[in-house]
Structures are given as C-alpha cells and as structure tokens.
Amino acid sequence: MTTRFFYIAGMTALAATLLPLSDRLRAQERSLTVVDVPSSRSTPRTAGGRPDLSGYWKGTRDTKPGGNIGKDLPGWKLPLTPAGEAALQHNLTATVDPEALCIIGGIPRHNASGLPFEIVQGANKIAFLYWYSYFRLIPIDPNRKHADDPDPSFFGEELGRWEGDTLVIDSIGFKDEKVWIDENANPHSDALHVVERWTRPDADHIHVEALIEDPKFYTTPFTYSRTWVLGQPDEELQEYSCSENNVNRDHLGFGPGPIRPDGTRGYSDPAPLPPPVPRK
Amino acid sequence: MKSVLVFGAIAIVLTAGSRLLAHHSFAAQYDATKVIRLVGTLTKIEWTNPHTYFYVDVKDDSGRVVQWGLEGASPSSLSRRGFKRGDLKIGDTIIVEGYRAKDGSNLADARRVTLPDGRIISGASTGDGGPQ
Numbered sequence: 001m002t003t004r005f006f007y008i009a010g011m012t013a014l015a016a017t018l019l020p021l022s023d024r025l026r027a028q029e030r031s032l033t034v035v036d037v038p039s040s041r042s043t044p045r046t047a048g049g050r051p052d053l054s055g056y057w058k059g060t061r062d063t064k065p066g067g068n069i070g071k072d073l074p075g076w077k078l079p080l081t082p083a084g085e086a087a088l089q090h091n092l093t094a095t096v097d098p099e100a101l102c103i104i105g106g107i108p109r110h111n112a113s114g115l116p117f118e119i120v121q122g123a124n125k126i127a128f129l130y131w132y133s134y135f136r137l138i139p140i141d142p143n144r145k146h147a148d149d150p151d152p153s154f155f156g157e158e159l160g161r162w163e164g165d166t167l168v169i170d171s172i173g174f175k176d177e178k179v180w181i182d183e184n185a186n187p188h189s190d191a192l193h194v195v196e197r198w199t200r201p202d203a204d205h206i207h208v209e210a211l212i213e214d215p216k217f218y219t220t221p222f223t224y225s226r227t228w229v230l231g232q233p234d235e236e237l238q239e240y241s242c243s244e245n246n247v248n249r250d251h252l253g254f255g256p257g258p259i260r261p262d263g264t265r266g267y268s269d270p271a272p273l274p275p276p277v278p279r280k
Numbered sequence: 281m282k283s284v285l286v287f288g289a290i291a292i293v294l295t296a297g298s299r300l301l302a303h304h305s306f307a308a309q310y311d312a313t314k315v316i317r318l319v320g321t322l323t324k325i326e327w328t329n330p331h332t333y334f335y336v337d338v339k340d341d342s343g344r345v346v347q348w349g350l351e352g353a354s355p356s357s358l359s360r361r362g363f364k365r366g367d368l369k370i371g372d373t374i375i376v377e378g379y380r381a382k383d384g385s386n387l388a389d390a391r392r393v394t395l396p397d398g399r400i401i402s403g404a405s406t407g408d409g410g411p412q
Contacts, residue, residue, distance in 0.1 A: 031360075032407075066407070067407075067409075096308075097304055097305060097308060099303070099304070100303055100304035100305070100308070102330075114302060114407040115302070115407070132330075183302075183305065183409075238356050239329075240329050240330070240354065240356070241328075241329045242303065242329060242330050244328045244329045244330070245326055245328035245329065245330070245331070245333070246330060247331065247333060247349070247351070247387075248303065248304050248309060248330070248331070248351075251309050251381050251382075251383050251385060251387060252304060252308050252309050253308050253309065253382055253383070254308075255308065256305040256307065256308055256409075257305050257306070257307025257308045257409075258307055260409075264409055265305045265307060265409040266305070266306060266307050266408075266409030266410060267306075267307055267312035267409075267410075267411075269312075270312030270313075270379075270410070270411040271312060271313050271314075271315045271379075272315075272411070273315060273377040273378070273391060273392055273411070274315065274317055274377060276375075276377070276392065276394060276400050277317065277319070277375050277377075277394065
C-alpha cells in the first residue's frame with residue numbers, strides 16, 4: 001500500500017508540473033493574492049485630474065504577517081495600555097471573532113485582511129467594496145467636519161479630502177464592542193481615530209499609510225502601511241452572503257486560537273494529512 | 281474505510297500561495313492534532329456562503345452508519361479550483377481528509393477532497409491560518 005501511496009503522490013506532482021505554463025499563470029492570476037511586480041503604466045486620472053483609485057485590488061505575498069495590525073512594529077508588539085491589555089485578554093478568552101459571526105470588520109481591520117477589495121471612485125464620493133458584501137461610502141469634501149458626537153459604527157464617521165495626489169480619509173466614531181482590530185483579536189476602543197493616506201503610484205499599485213490612534217487602549221499612535229496590486233480586468237467582487245449558512249456560529253471557540261511566532265494566527269506544527277487514498 | 285486502487289487520471293488544482301475567503305480562524309474551530317479521513321456517501325450538499333458543506337453517511341468500524349458534516353471553502357473558492365456544484369450528486373462517494381472540530385461534534389474541516397471522478401481538490405480556506 002505504501003508503494004501505491006508514493007505512486008499516487010508522484011503522479012499528482014507530475015500532473016502539476018505537466019500543466020502548461022499558461023494554465024499555471026492563470027491559476028496565479030485567479031488567486032486572491034499575487035506576486036508583486038514593477039509597473040511601467042502610469043497612474044490613471046479622472047477628468048478632474050485626480051488619481052483614479054478605482055480597481056479590484058489584491059494583496060501581495062510580501063504583506064507579512066497577514067491579518068496583524070502590528071505588522072510594521074518591531075516584533076509586531078502593539079503598545080497596549082493596561083486597559084488595552086485587559087481588552088485583549090477579554091477578546092482572547094470571552095469573545096468569538098466578530099467577523100466569523102458576520103459582523104462588519106470595519107476599519108482598520110479590512111485593510112489588514114487577506115481578501116481583495118474593490119474601489120469605485122466618483123467626483124465627490126468614493127466607495128470601498130469588500131468581500132462579505134460590505135461597503136463603505138466616503139464623502140470627498142474638504143469642508144465637511146466631524147460631528148461632535150457621531151453615532152458609533154464599525155467603519156466610523158469617515159471624511160475624505162485630497163492632499164495633492166493623496167486621498168486622506170479621517171475617521172472617528174467607532175464601536176467599542178463586537179470589534180477586533182485585526183484577525184489576532186487585538187482590541188480597539190471607541191476612542192479610535194484612523195487617518196488613512198491612499199495613493200496610486202502607478203496603474204498597477206495602490207498604497208495606504210494609516211495612522212492609528214486610540215489613547216484608551218494604546219500608549220502611542222502607530223502606523224500600518226500596505227500595498228495592493230491591480231487584479232485582472234475581468235476580476236471583480238462576487239456575492240458573498242456571510243449569514244446565509246453560518247454553521248460555524250455553533251462551533252467556534254473564543255479568540256483566534258494560537259498565534260504563531262511569525263505573528264499570524266494558526267497552529268505552528270499541525271499534524272500532516274495522510275496521503276490521498278487511491279480510488280477504485 | 282478500506283483503501284482501494286486508483287484508476288484514471290489524477291489532476292491537482294493549483295492553489296499554492298492563494299488566499300481564499302477566510303471567514304474564520306481554522307484554529308478557533310478545528311484541532312490540528314485530530315486528523316481524520318472519511319469515506320462517505322453524500323446525503324446533502326450545501327453550496328453556500330460562507331462555507332460549503334457536504335454531509336455524508338460513514339460506516340464506522342462496527343458497521344454503524346454515522347452522519348458527518350464536512351466544511352469546505354466558499355463556492356467561489358472551490359469554483360476557482362475547478363470544483364463545481366455539478367461535480368457532485370446525492371449518493372456519490374467522496375473521500376475527505378481533514379481535521380475534527382474542537383468541540384467534538386461530527387464536523388470536520390475538509391482540507392482535501394477526492395471527487396467521484398478521481399480529481400483531488402483542496403477544500404481549504406487558505407487565509408484561515410490552517411494547514412495547507
């Protein structure tokens with residue numbers, strides 16, 4: 001039997017290598033993240049002369065650790081206050097991932113997600129469309145001011161303005177319950193303030209520099225930056241009804257499970273699957 | 281669950297490096313030490329979001345039929361790998377290797393699915409942090 005297993009494994013690997021190169025490239029194109037490559041195509045612009053951020057944007061494999069809002073910090077160590085540490089422990093031991101319960105992830109979590117997203121830009125508004133069929137619609141108006149006491153929401157009260165070729169999105173008014181700031185169950189409070197600076201340096205890349213402030217839970221502001229790559233012309237979001245059949249709701253444990261030394265969620269040493277069973 | 285010989289071509293779908301719809305953390309629901317292989321008869325197919333589910337009747341070692349639920353990636357993810365809804369029908373036999381739920385229920389994460397036509401497809405939601 002062992003010999004047969006090796007035979008099958010070998011045939012399987014051979015089948016993969018025998019696929020035409022074009023098919024292998026197509027498989028990569030259709031995956032949800034891509035290998036980053038330089039672009040020689042210039043930034044598209046709107047009729048008004050602004051960069052056009054519209055497109056279907058896919059993460060790159062250089063974004064490590066994925067899903068961790070502390071990605072750019074030494075050791076991915078977030079500057080938690082005592083209250084923030086308590087909130088983290090609560091999230092780890094007493095809460096199910098809100099995203100797994102089909103609650104909107106919000107900002108900045110969506111910027112740390114492994115999932116592609118789509119931007120549709122108008123003259124005075126810009127829409128960010130996400131898998132799970134979530135969206136945020138942001139006014140672009142330098143004269144708009146934040147409300148004194150905005151109703152808390154998962155994406156916050158978001159105001160957009162242009163600073164040269166940079167779209168700045170300033171957001172306050174966030175929820176403080178049923179939220180994780182990233183996939184690793186890190187917390188944020190209702191004092192969260194996020195300033196995103198979006199640029200499109202060429203046709204094939206979009207970039208964000210985000211400043212994250214939350215004096216209740218973090219001792220100092222910190223930054224999160226990331227680049228995405230433009231998808232193929234016919235790639236776009238599809239319907240994804242998170243609550244259609246969420247069997248997981250009844251089986252999920254608290255927290256994300258173990259966090260690996262590389263800063264991502266998951267087991268460090270999972271047991272391997274057995275070889276495939278030969279089929280009659 | 282007897283191992284049997286294979287006939288016909290085996291194809292593998294390239295998913296290396298792809299990140300798919302990660303609705304939840306693998307480690308929040310499944311035990312990476314509890315590997316399971318199930319050979320079962322399909323009784324129900326749910327081609328739904330956020331995950332697909334395949335319900336199978338499996339004979340245990342004593343001959344008793346036990347129902348299992350098997351969680352797969354989302355429909356769009358499986359479709360991207362060439363696994364379409366029409367590839368399965370009630371009564372088909374599928375082989376699944378994966379991991380059991382931590383809560384001890386008869387639910388497993390189908391990381392690898394062998395379809396009735398012999399194709400071996402990854403059922404994994406790659407972005408969930410689970411084994412690839």
